Amino acid sequence: MHAPRNIAIFFTGGTIGMQQSADGAVRPALHLADLLAELPGAAVKNAPLGPEHILPVEWADLPSPHMTPALMFQLAMDVKAMLEREDVAGAVVTHGTDVMEETAFLLDLVVPSPKPIVVTGAMRSHDEAGYDGLRNLAAAIRLCLYPVPPDLGTVVLMADKIYAAREVTKVHSLAVNSFDAPGAGPIGTCVAGGVQLFRTPLPRKALTPQAIETAVDVVSLAPGMDGRFLACARQCGAQGIVVEGFGAGNVPPGVLEEIRAAVAAHIPVVLTSRCIEGGVWPLYGYKGGANELRDLGVILGGSLRAPKARILLMAALGMARGLSGLAKMEAVRAAFQAY
Known part of the structure; x- marks a missing residue:
């Protein structure tokens, strides 16, 4: 009997869990449990996954600029420990977009797991027209269940595009399609409820520090x-x-x-x-x-x-x-x- 294909979801905060306050400013408001309650079953169609196979980790509730390298490294170690479990097929990390690329790159550097790690978030707040958070979260879950190559490494998934952590950068401060990989492009896309990969990134050279030097x-x-x-x-x-x-x-x-x-x-x-x-x-x-x-x-x-x-x-x-x-x-x- 096969072990359940559990997916760990690490919620770290960011716009994906924010709403507009009475004064018009966007602030943290929701947590992972709120998002999962809204995630429609159809969003993960073609994926044999029920709520019992989601392992939610309310890791933090931090706006992206509040993330520090020390916190990024601790997150990476927690994700690494989770992926060492035989019953876990992959990990999704929800994150603010401003410094998402740094967290994704550190995950790629220090978590040498063959299992997928997908970093995602939102460019629009939860109560804004065209909220993209649930779509990105559902796509990230599907990608974790896709038979990805073992050398895929950590990826960033935003606006249906999949980018290698080493190559991706935020190129627009507000647009929904705010991420790109200049000179390289995406490595894949999410289409029709599935995943299409164009290529795999260059092979990784994993590092295994016990700590990082933040100075x-x-x-x-x-x-x-x-x-x-x-x-x-x-x-x-x-x-x-x-x-x-x-x-x-x-x-x-x-x-x-x-x-x-x-x-x-x-x-x-x-x-x-x-x-x-x-x-x-x-x-x-x-x-x-x-x-x-x-x-x-x-x-x-x-x-x-x-x-x-x-x-x-x-x-x-x-x-x-x-x-x-x-x-x-x-x-x-x-x-x-x-x-």
Whole structure:
């Protein structure tokens, strides 16, 4: 006899559980039990799933900006423990959309389960016309029951599109179809009550830190900037710094001195680009070019944009705990080379 195909649903808050207050502002109002009570049976048709096979976890009720990397990591560990149960087929995580991509990416990094993890939410509040929360939740449940490839990893499902956690980003602040994967596109879609996958993401290199290092800062550069913010990060105890540069990974010459100081102090510095496609390449050898920065010991962030590079740096530093100096720097570099 087959074990029940139970689906765990972790509710963390977000617009999916919010309503408009008397003053017109949108605030938290509903919990997972309220949403499940409204979920029509037809929403999961073709899926042999009843209410008794839903494992609800009222994990938190946090607006997306209230999520911290420490909370994201704890959520990941709780999801990992749930998926280790033989009777659980997959996990859905409902989440606010503002930082959804960071939570999804961390889940993808540190939960190496072959079972699906689907992160979803809503762009419209519960009492707003065209509320998308129930549709997204139902689609996420169906995806967990679909025979997905074991290397699918964590995905984000919004507006019937399925995106790889590594590739997805929020591209519009308010639109229902606010997520995309520039340069890559979705890996699948939800159609006619079912799921159609176009491709699978690149193979994952799972990390298994016991904890992550949260003291990691992001410094976004603009023309003519000097190194004062990099100096502030270093002097205030940052254990890692992500620098968001221009183009293929180039920076104003005024920041070079502080980049050198951070690398000399064995603080990993990761270089990313503010461009939404293309990533960082060691093409330019002029002062402040990515080629020169690589030679200074800066880690090139590849196609990762700054928010996700920060998450990977936190996880890599967590893996490197107990190491110091050049050994720590090389361990972090190896983690990035895998991505």
